[in-house]
Amino acid sequence: MAIKVHGIPLSTATMRVVSCLIEKDLDFEFVFVDMANEEHKKHPFLSLNPFAQVPAFEDGDLELFESRAITQYIAHTYASNGIQLILQDPKKMAIMSIWMEVEGQKFEPLASKLTWELVIKPMIGMGSTDDAIVKEKEEQLSKVLDIYETQLTKSKYLGGDSFTLVDLHHIPNIYHLMNTKAKALFDSRPRVSAWCADILARPAWVKGLEKLQK
Amino acid sequence: MAIKVHGIPLSTATMRVVSCLIEKDLDFEFVFVDMANEEHKKHPFLSLNPFAQVPAFEDGDLELFESRAITQYIAHTYASNGIQLILQDPKKMAIMSIWMEVEGQKFEPLASKLTWELVIKPMIGMGSTDDAIVKEKEEQLSKVLDIYETQLTKSKYLGGDSFTLVDLHHIPNIYHLMNTKAKALFDSRPRVSAWCADILARPAWVKGLEKLQK
Numbered sequence: 001m002a003i004k005v006h007g008i009p010l011s012t013a014t015m016r017v018v019s020c021l022i023e024k025d026l027d028f029e030f031v032f033v034d035m036a037n038e039e040h041k042k043h044p045f046l047s048l049n050p051f052a053q054v055p056a057f058e059d060g061d062l063e064l065f066e067s068r069a070i071t072q073y074i075a076h077t078y079a080s081n082g083i084q085l086i087l088q089d090p091k092k093m094a095i096m097s098i099w100m101e102v103e104g105q106k107f108e109p110l111a112s113k114l115t116w117e118l119v120i121k122p123m124i125g126m127g128s129t130d131d132a133i134v135k136e137k138e139e140q141l142s143k144v145l146d147i148y149e150t151q152l153t154k155s156k157y158l159g160g161d162s163f164t165l166v167d168l169h170h171i172p173n174i175y176h177l178m179n180t181k182a183k184a185l186f187d188s189r190p191r192v193s194a195w196c197a198d199i200l201a202r203p204a205w206v207k208g209l210e211k212l213q214k
Numbered sequence: 215m216a217i218k219v220h221g222i223p224l225s226t227a228t229m230r231v232v233s234c235l236i237e238k239d240l241d242f243e244f245v246f247v248d249m250a251n252e253e254h255k256k257h258p259f260l261s262l263n264p265f266a267q268v269p270a271f272e273d274g275d276l277e278l279f280e281s282r283a284i285t286q287y288i289a290h291t292y293a294s295n296g297i298q299l300i301l302q303d304p305k306k307m308a309i310m311s312i313w314m315e316v317e318g319q320k321f322e323p324l325a326s327k328l329t330w331e332l333v334i335k336p337m338i339g340m341g342s343t344d345d346a347i348v349k350e351k352e353e354q355l356s357k358v359l360d361i362y363e364t365q366l367t368k369s370k371y372l373g374g375d376s377f378t379l380v381d382l383h384h385i386p387n388i389y390h391l392m393n394t395k396a397k398a399l400f401d402s403r404p405r406v407s408a409w410c411a412d413i414l415a416r417p418a419w420v421k422g423l424e425k426l427q428k
Contacts, residue, residue: 050361051320062305066315073308091276094287101280104318106265147264 003028007055009212012172013067014055020071022204024082096159111173118180152191217242221269223426226386227281228269234285236418238296310373325387332394366405
Protein backbone atom coordinates (compact mmCIF):
# COMPACT_ATOMS: atom_id res chain seq x y z
CA MET A 1 0.00 0.00 0.00
CA ALA A 2 1.40 3.36 -0.99
CA ILE A 3 2.29 6.00 1.59
CA LYS A 4 1.77 9.60 0.50
CA VAL A 5 2.81 12.81 2.24
CA HIS A 6 1.08 15.99 1.08
CA GLY A 7 3.06 19.07 2.06
CA ILE A 8 5.77 21.59 1.28
CA PRO A 9 9.50 21.44 2.11
CA LEU A 10 9.44 24.72 4.05
CA SER A 11 6.86 23.35 6.51
CA THR A 12 8.36 22.12 9.77
CA ALA A 13 5.40 19.77 10.27
CA THR A 14 5.88 18.28 6.81
CA MET A 15 9.60 17.75 7.42
CA ARG A 16 8.79 16.10 10.78
CA VAL A 17 6.81 13.42 8.98
CA VAL A 18 9.28 13.01 6.10
CA SER A 19 12.17 12.59 8.51
CA CYS A 20 10.22 9.97 10.46
CA LEU A 21 9.45 7.94 7.33
CA ILE A 22 13.12 7.96 6.32
CA GLU A 23 14.24 6.92 9.83
CA LYS A 24 11.87 3.97 9.40
CA ASP A 25 13.21 3.07 5.92
CA LEU A 26 9.76 3.52 4.40
CA ASP A 27 9.18 4.49 0.78
CA PHE A 28 6.69 7.26 0.15
CA GLU A 29 5.41 9.60 -2.49
CA PHE A 30 5.76 13.32 -1.79
CA VAL A 31 2.81 15.32 -3.10
CA PHE A 32 3.59 19.04 -3.33
CA VAL A 33 0.71 21.24 -2.14
CA ASP A 34 0.56 24.54 -4.03
CA MET A 35 -0.08 26.72 -0.98
CA ALA A 36 0.78 29.91 -2.94
CA ASN A 37 -2.38 29.21 -4.94
CA GLU A 38 -4.26 28.21 -1.78
CA GLU A 39 -4.66 24.59 -2.82
CA HIS A 40 -4.71 23.70 0.91
CA LYS A 41 -7.83 25.79 1.42
CA LYS A 42 -9.84 23.96 -1.25
CA HIS A 43 -11.16 20.50 -1.89
CA PRO A 44 -9.87 17.85 -2.29
CA PHE A 45 -7.15 18.88 0.20
CA LEU A 46 -9.71 19.95 2.82
CA SER A 47 -11.10 16.43 2.88
CA LEU A 48 -7.64 15.25 3.97
CA ASN A 49 -7.23 18.00 6.59
CA PRO A 50 -10.21 20.20 7.51
CA PHE A 51 -7.82 22.61 9.27
CA ALA A 52 -6.27 23.46 5.85
CA GLN A 53 -2.73 22.81 7.01
CA VAL A 54 0.10 20.66 5.75
CA PRO A 55 0.98 17.87 6.01
CA ALA A 56 -1.73 15.39 5.23
CA PHE A 57 -0.85 11.72 5.08
CA GLU A 58 -2.18 8.59 3.43
CA ASP A 59 -1.26 4.98 4.07
CA GLY A 60 -3.55 2.96 1.82
CA ASP A 61 -7.06 3.88 2.84
CA LEU A 62 -6.01 5.49 6.13
CA GLU A 63 -5.95 9.30 6.01
CA LEU A 64 -4.28 11.28 8.79
CA PHE A 65 -3.22 14.81 9.65
CA GLU A 66 -1.42 16.49 12.61
CA SER A 67 2.28 15.70 12.22
CA ARG A 68 2.75 14.23 15.70
CA ALA A 69 -0.23 11.90 15.29
CA ILE A 70 1.27 10.75 11.98
CA THR A 71 4.73 10.09 13.42
CA GLN A 72 3.20 8.13 16.31
CA TYR A 73 1.19 6.04 13.86
CA ILE A 74 4.34 5.35 11.82
CA ALA A 75 6.43 4.49 14.89
CA HIS A 76 3.83 2.05 16.24
CA THR A 77 2.65 0.51 12.97
CA TYR A 78 6.10 0.03 11.47
CA ALA A 79 7.83 -0.85 14.75
CA SER A 80 10.03 -3.47 13.08
CA ASN A 81 11.25 -1.13 10.30
CA GLY A 82 14.37 1.03 10.64
CA ILE A 83 15.24 2.24 14.11
CA GLN A 84 12.90 2.13 17.11
CA LEU A 85 11.47 5.60 17.73
CA ILE A 86 9.41 4.69 20.80
CA LEU A 87 10.38 2.82 23.96
CA GLN A 88 9.07 -0.59 24.98
CA ASP A 89 9.37 -0.30 28.77
CA PRO A 90 6.12 1.29 30.08
CA LYS A 91 7.84 3.52 32.64
CA LYS A 92 10.44 4.69 30.14
CA MET A 93 7.65 5.28 27.63
CA ALA A 94 5.83 7.40 30.25
CA ILE A 95 8.94 9.55 30.73
CA MET A 96 9.26 9.83 26.96
CA SER A 97 5.60 10.93 26.79
CA ILE A 98 6.34 13.81 29.18
CA TRP A 99 8.92 15.19 26.79
CA MET A 100 6.68 14.61 23.77
CA GLU A 101 4.15 16.87 25.50
CA VAL A 102 6.84 19.37 26.50
CA GLU A 103 7.87 19.66 22.85
CA GLY A 104 4.28 20.17 21.71
CA GLN A 105 3.12 22.43 24.53
CA LYS A 106 6.25 24.35 25.55
CA PHE A 107 8.87 24.25 22.76
CA GLU A 108 6.77 24.33 19.59
CA PRO A 109 4.69 27.47 20.35
CA LEU A 110 7.88 29.49 20.97
CA ALA A 111 10.18 27.89 18.39
CA SER A 112 7.58 27.96 15.60
CA LYS A 113 6.86 31.64 16.29
CA LEU A 114 10.61 32.37 16.08
CA THR A 115 10.90 30.29 12.90
CA TRP A 116 8.01 32.28 11.45
CA GLU A 117 9.41 35.70 12.40
CA LEU A 118 13.08 35.03 11.62
CA VAL A 119 12.86 32.70 8.63
CA ILE A 120 9.52 32.07 6.94
CA LYS A 121 7.83 35.51 7.10
CA PRO A 122 10.69 37.42 5.42
CA MET A 123 11.34 34.53 3.01
CA ILE A 124 7.81 34.45 1.60
CA GLY A 125 7.39 38.23 1.61
CA MET A 126 4.85 38.46 4.43
CA GLY A 127 6.64 41.41 6.01
CA SER A 128 9.71 42.06 8.11
CA THR A 129 10.64 40.41 11.39
CA ASP A 130 8.87 41.81 14.47
CA ASP A 131 11.79 42.35 16.85
CA ALA A 132 9.58 42.76 19.93
CA ILE A 133 7.98 39.35 19.38
CA VAL A 134 11.40 37.80 18.76
CA LYS A 135 12.76 39.25 22.01
CA GLU A 136 9.78 38.00 24.02
CA LYS A 137 9.85 34.50 22.52
CA GLU A 138 13.64 34.22 22.88
CA GLU A 139 13.36 35.04 26.58
CA GLN A 140 10.64 32.42 27.04
CA LEU A 141 12.54 29.82 25.01
CA SER A 142 15.67 30.44 27.10
CA LYS A 143 13.81 29.23 30.17
CA VAL A 144 12.67 26.08 28.39
CA LEU A 145 16.22 25.40 27.17
CA ASP A 146 17.55 25.82 30.72
CA ILE A 147 15.34 22.90 31.69
CA TYR A 148 16.49 20.93 28.62
CA GLU A 149 20.11 21.53 29.66
CA THR A 150 19.38 19.96 33.05
CA GLN A 151 17.39 17.10 31.54
CA LEU A 152 20.28 16.30 29.20
CA THR A 153 22.48 15.65 32.25
CA LYS A 154 20.08 12.78 33.08
CA SER A 155 19.85 11.12 29.68
CA LYS A 156 21.72 11.38 26.38
CA TYR A 157 18.57 12.29 24.47
CA LEU A 158 15.65 14.35 25.71
CA GLY A 159 13.18 11.48 26.13
CA GLY A 160 15.65 8.80 27.25
CA ASP A 161 18.98 7.21 26.39
CA SER A 162 18.18 6.62 22.73
CA PHE A 163 16.98 8.86 19.91
CA THR A 164 13.17 8.83 19.83
CA LEU A 165 10.21 10.75 18.44
CA VAL A 166 10.84 13.35 21.16
CA ASP A 167 14.11 14.40 19.54
CA LEU A 168 12.82 13.94 16.00
CA HIS A 169 9.89 16.29 16.63
CA HIS A 170 12.32 19.07 17.59
CA ILE A 171 14.57 18.87 14.52
CA PRO A 172 12.69 20.98 11.93
CA ASN A 173 12.38 24.13 14.06
CA ILE A 174 15.95 23.80 15.34
CA TYR A 175 17.19 23.37 11.77
CA HIS A 176 15.62 26.69 10.74
CA LEU A 177 16.68 28.55 13.89
CA MET A 178 20.32 27.50 13.46
CA ASN A 179 20.50 29.94 10.55
CA THR A 180 19.27 32.85 12.67
CA LYS A 181 20.40 34.86 15.67
CA ALA A 182 18.35 32.49 17.86
CA LYS A 183 21.21 29.99 17.30
CA ALA A 184 22.92 31.62 20.27
CA LEU A 185 20.22 30.28 22.59
CA PHE A 186 21.18 26.73 21.68
CA ASP A 187 24.95 27.30 21.38
CA SER A 188 25.26 28.87 24.82
CA ARG A 189 24.11 25.67 26.57
CA PRO A 190 26.74 22.93 26.17
CA ARG A 191 24.48 19.89 26.43
CA VAL A 192 21.72 21.44 24.34
CA SER A 193 24.34 22.43 21.77
CA ALA A 194 25.76 18.89 21.57
CA TRP A 195 22.24 17.44 21.37
CA CYS A 196 21.35 19.78 18.49
CA ALA A 197 24.52 18.87 16.60
CA ASP A 198 23.74 15.17 17.11
CA ILE A 199 20.12 15.25 15.95
CA LEU A 200 20.75 17.63 13.03
CA ALA A 201 23.41 15.22 11.74
CA ARG A 202 20.97 12.27 11.59
CA PRO A 203 21.36 10.72 8.12
CA ALA A 204 17.55 10.48 7.84
CA TRP A 205 17.20 14.22 8.40
CA VAL A 206 19.94 15.07 5.90
CA LYS A 207 18.43 12.67 3.36
CA GLY A 208 14.98 14.21 3.86
CA LEU A 209 16.36 17.69 3.21
CA GLU A 210 18.10 16.51 0.06
CA LYS A 211 14.99 14.72 -1.16
CA LEU A 212 12.63 17.68 -0.69
CA GLN A 213 14.79 20.73 -1.18
CA LYS A 214 16.60 19.79 -4.36
CA MET B 215 1.71 1.43 45.36
CA ALA B 216 0.19 4.81 46.16
CA ILE B 217 -0.84 7.23 43.45
CA LYS B 218 -0.51 10.92 44.30
CA VAL B 219 -1.71 13.95 42.36
CA HIS B 220 -0.15 17.29 43.32
CA GLY B 221 -2.29 20.19 42.16
CA ILE B 222 -5.13 22.61 42.78
CA PRO B 223 -8.85 22.21 41.98
CA LEU B 224 -8.95 25.35 39.83
CA SER B 225 -6.31 23.98 37.46
CA THR B 226 -7.73 22.45 34.28
CA ALA B 227 -4.66 20.24 33.92
CA THR B 228 -5.06 18.97 37.48
CA MET B 229 -8.74 18.19 36.90
CA ARG B 230 -7.86 16.37 33.66
CA VAL B 231 -5.72 13.92 35.61
CA VAL B 232 -8.17 13.56 38.52
CA SER B 233 -11.05 12.84 36.14
CA CYS B 234 -8.96 10.20 34.35
CA LEU B 235 -8.08 8.43 37.61
CA ILE B 236 -11.76 8.31 38.63
CA GLU B 237 -12.81 7.00 35.20
CA LYS B 238 -10.27 4.22 35.79
CA ASP B 239 -11.57 3.47 39.33
CA LEU B 240 -8.16 4.20 40.81
CA ASP B 241 -7.63 5.42 44.35
CA PHE B 242 -5.28 8.34 44.80
CA GLU B 243 -4.14 10.91 47.30
CA PHE B 244 -4.69 14.55 46.36
CA VAL B 245 -1.85 16.79 47.53
CA PHE B 246 -2.81 20.47 47.53
CA VAL B 247 -0.05 22.74 46.20
CA ASP B 248 -0.08 26.15 47.87
CA MET B 249 0.44 28.18 44.70
CA ALA B 250 -0.58 31.42 46.45
CA ASN B 251 2.59 31.01 48.49
CA GLU B 252 4.55 29.92 45.39
CA GLU B 253 5.12 26.39 46.66
CA HIS B 254 5.23 25.28 42.99
CA LYS B 255 8.24 27.50 42.34
CA LYS B 256 10.34 25.94 45.11
CA HIS B 257 11.85 22.60 45.96
CA PRO B 258 10.68 19.92 46.53
CA PHE B 259 7.91 20.65 43.98
CA LEU B 260 10.41 21.69 41.31
CA SER B 261 11.98 18.25 41.45
CA LEU B 262 8.57 16.83 40.46
CA ASN B 263 8.04 19.38 37.68
CA PRO B 264 10.90 21.67 36.63
CA PHE B 265 8.38 23.84 34.72
CA ALA B 266 6.80 24.83 38.07
CA GLN B 267 3.30 23.92 36.96
CA VAL B 268 0.59 21.69 38.37
CA PRO B 269 -0.15 18.86 38.27
CA ALA B 270 2.68 16.57 39.21
CA PHE B 271 2.00 12.87 39.58
CA GLU B 272 3.49 9.93 41.43
CA ASP B 273 2.77 6.25 41.03
CA GLY B 274 5.15 4.50 43.39
CA ASP B 275 8.63 5.54 42.30
CA LEU B 276 7.48 6.88 38.93
CA GLU B 277 7.22 10.67 38.80
CA LEU B 278 5.46 12.38 35.91
CA PHE B 279 4.21 15.79 34.82
CA GLU B 280 2.33 17.19 31.77
CA SER B 281 -1.32 16.24 32.22
CA ARG B 282 -1.72 14.53 28.83
CA ALA B 283 1.39 12.39 29.39
CA ILE B 284 -0.05 11.38 32.77
CA THR B 285 -3.47 10.43 31.37
CA GLN B 286 -1.85 8.38 28.61
CA TYR B 287 0.28 6.56 31.19
CA ILE B 288 -2.84 5.84 33.28
CA ALA B 289 -4.87 4.67 30.26
CA HIS B 290 -2.14 2.31 29.07
CA THR B 291 -0.89 1.04 32.44
CA TYR B 292 -4.31 0.47 33.97
CA ALA B 293 -5.99 -0.71 30.76
CA SER B 294 -8.06 -3.34 32.59
CA ASN B 295 -9.38 -0.88 35.22
CA GLY B 296 -12.61 1.08 34.76
CA ILE B 297 -13.55 2.02 31.21
CA GLN B 298 -11.20 1.85 28.22
CA LEU B 299 -9.95 5.34 27.37
CA ILE B 300 -7.85 4.35 24.38
CA LEU B 301 -8.73 2.24 21.33
CA GLN B 302 -7.24 -1.14 20.52
CA ASP B 303 -7.55 -1.12 16.73
CA PRO B 304 -4.37 0.55 15.31
CA LYS B 305 -6.21 2.52 12.62
CA LYS B 306 -8.88 3.71 15.05
CA MET B 307 -6.12 4.60 17.50
CA ALA B 308 -4.41 6.64 14.75
CA ILE B 309 -7.62 8.59 14.14
CA MET B 310 -7.97 9.10 17.89
CA SER B 311 -4.37 10.40 17.99
CA ILE B 312 -5.25 13.07 15.42
CA TRP B 313 -7.92 14.47 17.72
CA MET B 314 -5.64 14.20 20.77
CA GLU B 315 -3.24 16.46 18.89
CA VAL B 316 -6.05 18.76 17.75
CA GLU B 317 -7.09 19.23 21.37
CA GLY B 318 -3.55 19.98 22.48
CA GLN B 319 -2.50 22.13 19.51
CA LYS B 320 -5.73 23.82 18.38
CA PHE B 321 -8.35 23.75 21.18
CA GLU B 322 -6.25 24.14 24.34
CA PRO B 323 -4.34 27.33 23.38
CA LEU B 324 -7.62 29.14 22.64
CA ALA B 325 -9.84 27.58 25.32
CA SER B 326 -7.27 27.96 28.08
CA LYS B 327 -6.73 31.62 27.18
CA LEU B 328 -10.52 32.17 27.34
CA THR B 329 -10.70 30.27 30.65
CA TRP B 330 -7.92 32.50 31.97
CA GLU B 331 -9.49 35.79 30.81
CA LEU B 332 -13.11 34.97 31.64
CA VAL B 333 -12.78 32.84 34.77
CA ILE B 334 -9.42 32.50 36.49
CA LYS B 335 -7.92 36.00 36.11
CA PRO B 336 -10.88 37.86 37.67
CA MET B 337 -11.37 35.11 40.26
CA ILE B 338 -7.84 35.30 41.65
CA GLY B 339 -7.63 39.08 41.43
CA MET B 340 -5.10 39.28 38.60
CA GLY B 341 -7.06 42.02 36.84
CA SER B 342 -10.14 42.38 34.69
CA THR B 343 -10.96 40.48 31.53
CA ASP B 344 -9.28 41.76 28.36
CA ASP B 345 -12.23 41.99 25.96
CA ALA B 346 -10.05 42.31 22.86
CA ILE B 347 -8.26 39.05 23.62
CA VAL B 348 -11.59 37.35 24.34
CA LYS B 349 -13.02 38.53 21.00
CA GLU B 350 -9.98 37.32 19.08
CA LYS B 351 -9.87 33.92 20.78
CA GLU B 352 -13.63 33.42 20.45
CA GLU B 353 -13.39 34.02 16.70
CA GLN B 354 -10.54 31.53 16.41
CA LEU B 355 -12.29 28.96 18.60
CA SER B 356 -15.45 29.28 16.48
CA LYS B 357 -13.52 27.99 13.48
CA VAL B 358 -12.22 25.02 15.47
CA LEU B 359 -15.72 24.23 16.73
CA ASP B 360 -17.08 24.34 13.17
CA ILE B 361 -14.71 21.50 12.37
CA TYR B 362 -15.76 19.68 15.56
CA GLU B 363 -19.41 20.02 14.49
CA THR B 364 -18.60 18.28 11.20
CA GLN B 365 -16.46 15.62 12.88
CA LEU B 366 -19.31 14.82 15.27
CA THR B 367 -21.46 13.86 12.26
CA LYS B 368 -18.92 11.09 11.61
CA SER B 369 -18.61 9.64 15.12
CA LYS B 370 -20.49 10.03 18.39
CA TYR B 371 -17.39 11.22 20.23
CA LEU B 372 -14.59 13.34 18.88
CA GLY B 373 -11.98 10.59 18.62
CA GLY B 374 -14.30 7.71 17.68
CA ASP B 375 -17.55 6.00 18.64
CA SER B 376 -16.71 5.69 22.33
CA PHE B 377 -15.64 8.16 25.01
CA THR B 378 -11.83 8.34 25.09
CA LEU B 379 -8.98 10.49 26.35
CA VAL B 380 -9.74 12.87 23.46
CA ASP B 381 -13.06 13.86 25.03
CA LEU B 382 -11.76 13.69 28.58
CA HIS B 383 -8.95 16.14 27.79
CA HIS B 384 -11.53 18.73 26.67
CA ILE B 385 -13.76 18.61 29.76
CA PRO B 386 -12.00 20.97 32.21
CA ASN B 387 -11.86 23.99 29.88
CA ILE B 388 -15.41 23.39 28.63
CA TYR B 389 -16.61 23.11 32.23
CA HIS B 390 -15.21 26.56 33.04
CA LEU B 391 -16.38 28.19 29.79
CA MET B 392 -19.96 26.96 30.28
CA ASN B 393 -20.27 29.57 33.04
CA THR B 394 -19.17 32.40 30.75
CA LYS B 395 -20.42 34.16 27.63
CA ALA B 396 -18.25 31.77 25.59
CA LYS B 397 -20.96 29.16 26.32
CA ALA B 398 -22.76 30.51 23.23
CA LEU B 399 -19.99 29.17 21.00
CA PHE B 400 -20.77 25.64 22.13
CA ASP B 401 -24.56 26.02 22.40
CA SER B 402 -24.94 27.36 18.86
CA ARG B 403 -23.64 24.13 17.32
CA PRO B 404 -26.11 21.27 17.91
CA ARG B 405 -23.70 18.35 17.83
CA VAL B 406 -21.03 20.17 19.81
CA SER B 407 -23.69 21.18 22.32
CA ALA B 408 -24.93 17.59 22.75
CA TRP B 409 -21.35 16.34 23.03
CA CYS B 410 -20.57 18.91 25.74
CA ALA B 411 -23.69 17.94 27.70
CA ASP B 412 -22.72 14.28 27.44
CA ILE B 413 -19.11 14.60 28.58
CA LEU B 414 -19.86 17.13 31.34
CA ALA B 415 -22.40 14.67 32.79
CA ARG B 416 -19.83 11.87 33.11
CA PRO B 417 -20.13 10.52 36.68
CA ALA B 418 -16.32 10.49 36.96
CA TRP B 419 -16.15 14.20 36.15
CA VAL B 420 -18.93 15.07 38.61
CA LYS B 421 -17.30 12.91 41.30
CA GLY B 422 -13.94 14.59 40.69
CA LEU B 423 -15.49 18.04 41.12
CA GLU B 424 -17.17 16.96 44.35
CA LYS B 425 -13.97 15.42 45.65
CA LEU B 426 -11.79 18.46 45.00
CA GLN B 427 -14.10 21.43 45.32
CA LYS B 428 -15.84 20.58 48.55
